Amino acid sequence: MGTVGRIKLGSQGLEVSAQGLGCMGMSAYYGPPKPEPDMIELIHHAVDSGITFLDTSDVYGPHTNEILLGKALKGGVREKVEVATKFGIRWDGGKGEIHGEPAYVREACECSLKRLGVDCIDLYYQHRIDTRIPIEITIGELKKLVEEGKIRYIGLSEASASTIRRAHAVHPITAVQLEWSLWARGVEKEIVPTCRELGIGIVAYSPLGRGFLSSGIKLMENLSENDYRKTLPRFQPENIEHNKTIFERVNELAARKGCTPSQLALAWVHHQGNDVCPIPGTTRIENFNQNIGALSVKLTQEEMAELESFAAADAVKGDRYGRTDGITTYEESDTPPLSSWKV
Template identity: 85%
Template sequence: MAATNVGRIKLGSQGLEVSAQGLGCMGMSAFYGPPKPEPDMIALIHHAINSGVTFLDTSDVYGPHTNEILLGKALKDGVRNKVELATKFGIDYTDGKREIRGDPVYVRAACEGSLKRLGVDCIDLYYQHRVDTRVPIEVTIGELKKLVEEGKVKYIGLSEASASTIRRAHAVHPITAVQLEWSLWSRDVEADIIPTCRLELGIGIVAYSPLGRGFFSSGPKMMETLSEGDFRKYLPRFQPENMEHNKRLYERVNEIAVKKGCTPSQLALAWVHHQGNDVCPIPGTTKIENFNQNIGALSVKLTPEEMAELESIASADSVKGDRYGGTVATYYESDTPPLSSWKP
């Protein structure tokens, strides 16, 4: 067992407390190549919980559905009450077509489906995974508020939502957490969304892909090991013409890590941890040794000078390529129509 003390933080201002680092479970079942062996993944989840990482992140779209089923199996036999369970709704793959939905009927059906697959009677943190720009955010949050009142959901979150959408949502029911991509190579959220959550509304930040989807773990050579079907192969930042430029960032981070006596991934993760005690990064992994390395990042202490050095080499223009390309919705296009326009 890892000796690192993971610790706890308060996420948002509504009462949710989670481990200071979470575990992203997506790659166990989807998007990063074929699903990994179920017994190994359950062993990893139990190892994480026993190590103090109790904040588990999934979504109904991972699989679809298979990642929630996996977590449901891992949380049997008294394990459920040891964890803070987060899942998401909003990306519908019914009939094989991808559709973003936030209408009340869908919200409720999605929640019931997740509860069943996870084998639980309440979801600790339920996120809207992507914002349905056809439905006023007040309508979607209104249905989530009913689910909270019915005891099916404890806390509400948003993912990839703009500052204005977050404000409108928060006015209907307090938002506990906003999930967004935040790392040394994705810093655009610092301009508007982070201050809105932190300074204005008291909303916690959950940083997904804090290791740049594995970039800070192994640098450009990661491309040689990606399996067929791994969607990172198609992301703009990982294309050869962009990777040739982006590898310089990895090399600089690696140089600082060597001086610090840690790995580049630990340094990149420590940078996210140092953003404040209202931030919880959720690195994903499928290997126990990588998990142990990730929680080791909590022991890496950075001085203000080291933080400034990292931020100077990881400025907004130091990375080439979009996060997703044009195929995936992000907070840039997440504003919804006014409530007055809604006709159920």
């Protein structure tokens, strides 16, 4: 499988494995929760293989994914890994409510520490931005949690460029998590350059297009009834018929290169730079091993250009998210000015 290197994520001192492991699908959204012993075995296999950057959130389950990860961290595993979790979405009656008020930030952090069974979270992200509250207020509370030793580094997820700048001015932001793959390239124009200018690391979630870049339209045949992907615009019949050509072209180039389409799509993300850490999720050891193989796939500039020609930013039909579940903000309108905050 080759060795997994390490990268510096951001400029504040955090080091992580060059690829991470997204844990969400083990517990939530992508069909029923998977058997706990199997998932703990997978996490341990990942750590033994050199993938030590583990990504979760309090909303995955909700809560059950953090509890699972907490169990996997026992027995000396905690010291070998970098744990990232998130706060900011309160799940209530099938709808997500976004929160960024200081008391909530602190309460969410304390609860995540308990569920994970750790005394400090390595990277703590605001999962979605609360556009009712100035970002400076939310980051101010996170800064206090850093000073108290409860979190080491601060991250943002799905934030606009101006929100990232305002946050970074209060306390250095270590990483921004965003969806980046061959079929989600909207971040390249403004968000990625902003992160690079400020020395902020980039964590790419869904680098395999939620599985679509691994198996194309066949993916749809295997989804369980309650799989969240069935609700997403890109996976609707009227869009997927168009989008399948992207997978077919990736598949053809992968065959020429002697790798799998997953490995090729992941390698494209890796080739964006050594400040980018993709975090593909999986629930199967064989898929995990395949994902590690992406680290040894080398792409020429011509191959990068060819891949990008298959999947220009406007080549994909359908939005990344639906507009009904309350947590779908992306490059959100800015949070209110600090002067608007009433203590």
